[in-house]
Amino acid sequence: MAEAHDMLFRTLADPTRRALFERLCREGEKTVGALTAQAGVSQPVVSKHLGLLKQAGLVRDRHEGRQTHYSAQLGALTPLVDWTSQMARFWEQRFDDLENLLRRMDQ
Helix, strand or coil: CHHHHHHHHHHHHCHHHHHHHHHHHHHCCEEHHHHHHCCCCCHHHHHHHHHHHHHCCCEEEEEECCEEEEEECHHHHHHHHHHHHHHHHHHHHHHHHHHHHHHHHHC
16 A cells, blocks of 8 residues: 555656646546646657656556557545644644643643
């Protein structure tokens, strides 16, 4: 489980990969060519990043003739959402504890 989380964080840590994933989330399925046109990097670089996104489960590919179409797999973000929620609860509790301590000190 920790390895899957690590892979997800590592994959999304790269700004180019994150931008590709965000674009697929916003705009839906795209071909490699369409993604390359606005990526600011070459097609082989886009393909490499898409391969890593696919390996992490963040995108799915679909072949149609000579073209490959990619789409975002939002369910792959579940571990990230869960982790973020856990951290939010942790820090909320810490802040509540600090607030209670400060109140007691003021009395």
